[in-house]
Amino acid sequence: MADTPAKTSGARRERETEQKKRGLLGGILQFFREVVAELKKVVTPTRKELINYTLVVLAFVIVMMLLVTVLDFIFGRLAGFVFGGTPLWPLW
Known part of the structure; x- marks a missing residue:
């Protein structure tokens, strides 16, 4: 075969x-x-569906922005600690 x-x-x-x-x-x-x-x-969504979809997308984007911001801050502090000798604490 x-x-x-x-x-x-x-x-x-x-x-x-x-x-x-x-x-x-x-x-x-x-x-x-x-x-x-x-x-x-x-099929075009109804007004209620459109508002719901928009809110879901905005919530997802905000959550992802927060996640990326936190990870950027953490990895930035770690890189500064490893390569620059800056202390990890205090955070400011």
Whole structure:
């Protein structure tokens, strides 16, 4: 089984021949048709959902900012202690 080459499925072969027939302009038009079809599937959130999503994102960003700030402070103090000989305490 491993020695036999993989065969292309019928649908894939048909799609490849359609792309060859279509040409460059036809391919571009098909792309835009598919984009419009996907955009029709998009559901806009309600006002309540939008506010909820916004608050979740802002809370996440604030938590991540605090985490990065604390880690930066800790690693900065450790680097100063190791390379500069500054004391770890007091923190200011």
